[in-house]
Amino acid sequence: MKEYGLFINGKWIVTEEKIGVTNKATGSNHAFISVAGKKEVKEAVDAAETAFKTVKMEPYQRYEILMKASQILMDNQRKMAEFLSEEVGKPIKEAMAEVARAKQTLILSAEEAKRMTGEMVPLEGAPGCGNRLAFTMRMPVGIVCAITPFNFPLNLACHKIGPALAAGNSVVYKPATVTPLSAVFLCEIFAEAGLPGGYLNLLTGSGSKLGKFLTEEERIGFYSFTGSPVVGKQLLENAGFRRVALELGSNSANIVHHDADSKVTAELCVKHAFANAGQVCISCQRVYVHRTIYNEFCSQAVAYTQNFVMGNPLDPKTDIGPMISESEAARAEEWVKEAVAQGAKILAGGKRRGAWFEPTILTDVQHDMKIVSMEAFAPVFSIIPYDTIEEAIALVNDSIYGLQAGVFTNSLEIARLCAMKIETGGVIINDGATFRTDNMPYGGIKESGIGKEGPQYAVKEMTEEKLIVFKF
Numbered sequence: 331m332k333e334y335g336l337f338i339n340g341k342w343i344v345t346e347e348k349i350g351v352t353n354k355a356t357g358s359n360h361a362f363i364s365v366a367g368k369k370e371v372k373e374a375v376d377a378a379e380t381a382f383k384t385v386k387m388e389p390y391q392r393y394e395i396l397m398k399a400s401q402i403l404m405d406n407q408r409k410m411a412e413f414l415s416e417e418v419g420k421p422i423k424e425a426m427a428e429v430a431r432a433k434q435t436l437i438l439s440a441e442e443a444k445r446m447t448g449e450m451v452p453l454e455g456a457p458g459c460g461n462r463l464a465f466t467m468r469m470p471v472g473i474v475c476a477i478t479p480f481n482f483p484l485n486l487a488c489h490k491i492g493p494a495l496a497a498g499n500s501v502v503y504k505p506a507t508v509t510p511l512s513a514v515f516l517c518e519i520f521a522e523a524g525l526p527g528g529y530l531n532l533l534t535g536s537g538s539k540l541g542k543f544l545t546e547e548e549r550i551g552f553y554s555f556t557g558s559p560v561v562g563k564q565l566l567e568n569a570g571f572r573r574v575a576l577e578l579g580s581n582s583a584n585i586v587h588h589d590a591d592s593k594v595t596a597e598l599c600v601k602h603a604f605a606n607a608g609q610v611c612i613s614c615q616r617v618y619v620h621r622t623i624y625n626e627f628c629s630q631a632v633a634y635t636q637n638f639v640m641g642n643p644l645d646p647k648t649d650i651g652p653m654i655s656e657s658e659a660a661r662a663e664e665w666v667k668e669a670v671a672q673g674a675k676i677l678a679g680g681k682r683r684g685a686w687f688e689p690t691i692l693t694d695v696q697h698d699m700k701i702v703s704m705e706a707f708a709p710v711f712s713i714i715p716y717d718t719i720e721e722a723i724a725l726v727n728d729s730i731y732g733l734q735a736g737v738f739t740n741s742l743e744i745a746r747l748c749a750m751k752i753e754t755g756g757v758i759i760n761d762g763a764t765f766r767t768d769n770m771p772y773g774g775i776k777e778s779g780i781g782k783e784g785p786q787y788a789v790k791e792m793t794e795e796k797l798i799v800f801k802f
Contacts, residue, residue, distance in 0.1 A: 334363045334510070336370055336534060337517040339377035340527020345370065349535070351511055354419030354652045354685060355643055363510045365535035371502075371543040374531035378473045378500035379549055381528025389443045392496055396440035399523040400433045403516075410484065410515055415643040417509045418480060419652040419685065420606055422644050432485040435768045438785040439492025446497070446789070453799065463800040468793040470498035471551035471573060475544050477537075477565075478513075479556045480506035480654050481609040481707075487516060489768070490554040491530065493788035499552070500529045504544065508654060510534045537561070545569060552792055556611075559777045566780075575781030575791050577773060579705045580733035581615045582763035583726040585748060586627060587719065588620035590738035590760075596630035599711065602764035604638060604689045607653045608662075608709035612734045612764045615706050617713050618722045624715040628677060628693060631713065635678045635689050650709060652685035659687045662708030666690060669701045679709070697728060705731065719744055727753045733774035736763035754778075 335344040345366065350359035366374075387395075403410065411425035420428070448466035453459045476490035483505055494501050505513035517532045533540055541561070544550065545568035552573045555565050562576040586595045602614035619627045643651035653659040663682040669692060670676060679690030690710040695702050702712055716722040726735055734756040737748040745759045755774035758765045766772055773782040781791050 331359065332361045334361060334514045336364050336366055336374075337514070337521075337530070337532035338370065338374050339381075339531065340521065343370070349507070351417055352508070353416045354654060355416070357656070357685070360416060361511060363514070363534050366533040366540060367535075368543050370533060371540065371547065374502050374533055375473065375547045375549055377528040377531050378502050381526060382470070382472055382500040385526045385528065387498065387526065387529070389446055389498075392443040392498065393440045395520070395523050395525050396436050396443065396492060396495060399519050399525075400436035400440065402519045402522055403429065403436065404433045406515075406519070410512060412644065413512045413515055414484060415651070417511050418483065418606075419643055419654060421648045421651050422646055424606060425643075428482060428485050431768055432488045435485055435488040435785065436492050438769050439488070439496045439789075442493060442785050442789045443496040446793075448795070451797065461802045463802070465798055467796045467798060468497070468790070469796050471792055471794055472499060473502060473550045474499045474552045474554060474792055475502045475504070475550045477504045477541070477544075477553065477555040477557065478506060480509040481606055481611075483509040484512045484516065485768070486556050487513060489783050489785070489788065491516075491520075493785045494552075494554070494792050495525070495529065496785065497789045497792045499792055501531065502544065502550065503530060503532050504537070504540055505532075505534065507535065507537055541565065554781075554788070554792075562779065573791070575773075575783070575788070576779035577611065577781075577783060578777060578779040579611045579707070580731040580774060580778050581703065581705050581729060582612045582731075582734055582736070583616040583618060583729070584614055584736035584763050585719075585722045585726065585738065586617060586619045586623070587737070587739035587741065587744055588622045589740045590623075592623045592627045593630050595738045596627050597634045598762050600631050600634045600689075602762040603711040604635075604650055604709045605764070607650055607687065608711075609654060609707050610764060612766065613707070613711075614736070614762055614764055615711050616702060616726075617711060618716050618725055619713055620722075621715040621717055624713070628691075628713055631691055632678045635691060638689050640686055640688070650686070650689060653687055653708065654685075656685040658708070659685045662687050662706065662710060665701045665706065665708075666692065666710060669695055669699045672696065672699060674699065674701070674712075677713075697725070703729065719747060723748060723751045727751075730777045731774065732776040733778040734758060734763040734765075736761060736765070
């Protein structure tokens with residue numbers, strides 16, 4: 331059984347304490363990884379600070395390294411995908427797709443390294459300033475702390491590390507405790523691509539312990555975090571005046587108006603609800619369907635759900651693998667049982683076998699049920715009828731979250747109204763709330779977080795704007 335270490339200052343470091351990394355399908359350990367403590371956190375930040383201050387990387391060099399890393403990653407697509415399937419429980423076909431997306435994220439980041447532009451400031455338009463010239467520059471913040479979740483451990487890491495390096499920052503990288511092996515491989519890839527030692531440092535271990543040590547390190551200039559609202563709020567409080575970007579999840583809603591194709595939208599909503607066993611921040615969780623097509627939509631959704639295959643994540647026929655842990659699957663099961671006890675009906679699924687939870691559809695739910703109001707993060711979604719579009723918009727907005735929403739309609743006026751009135755960071759017309767490409771600005775409002783991901787937008791988050799004024 332392999333043992334993996336921390337990656338600090340370009341070297342692999344093995345600590346005395348180690349934790350097992352489980353295969354989510356079997357529940358057994360298939361590797362061990364070192365656990366970092368306060369000493370290793372300081373060493374990682376020391377290395378990141380030294381690299382940032384002493385090892386100069388020109389923008390084109392950053393571009394070349396990121397491009398080379400993207401190619402090495404794709405050359406090892408199958409190997410990385412198997413890491414993801416084993417440590418996340420993700421079906422191999424979804425894991426292969428995540429690797430391909432991560433490659434694109436690194437390419438997009440590489441391109442941003444060549445676009446670090448400021449803007450001219452027309453000072454000469456102010457009285458008495460005709461002899462002045464002013465412009466702005468984008469300057470790296472210094473050390474970026476990237477804290478990533480378990481559900482897309484590779485691509486979401488690339489969404490933080492790629493822009494940080496493109497902007498000229500160094501990185502301290504803390505992956506989710508349960509999915510560290512893809513992080514190890516990613517660091518190996520960057521080392522092979524020629525990234526100087528200290529520019530990327532990997533710390534693994536307890537999130538609560540390392541999170542405390544990392545926020546106590548005042549040399550870190552920016553925190554990029556994807557995870558739960560509870561942890562995100564604590565990070566924001568502890569960071570003080572330092573910059574923070576938070577992506578904290580959602581209970582994403584979709585509106586299906588009476589003029590939409592119920593069969594097409596039902597299949598799409600089901601697909602988006604059950605991808606990665608529902609463990610997606612913008613997973614389809616609430617679907618508001620116009621009452622005139624409600625029954626038809628429900629029937630289509632149930633029919634399509636019956637086609638999903640649960641099984642071994644490494645089997646190419648598998649559509650749904652295990653959830654990240656049996657305890658999470660049990661929590662989802664409990665939420666469904668609680669909803670049923672309060673009057674909800676199960677149209678499909680609802681049963682658990684270990685860490686596997688059947689793709690589940692609920693109706694007759696109430697808005698205050700956990701399975702509706704909270705982030706389910708499980709292969710479960712609810713179908714809710716509505717009568718007017720104003721009612722549907724109000725239901726979508728009745729949430730503590732606000733990441734993305736989807737709207738299906740052939741009416742330009744309905745689409746315009748939804749785009750203007752829905753309170754989310756993104757409104758997707760004629761596609762699901764789950765739609766995301768890696769070059770778009772991605773981020774929410776309310777308790778879904780602050781800041782934007784997407785390399786072009788993350789680079790701006792990870793740099794400071796400096797004003798330069800010349801007097802002649």
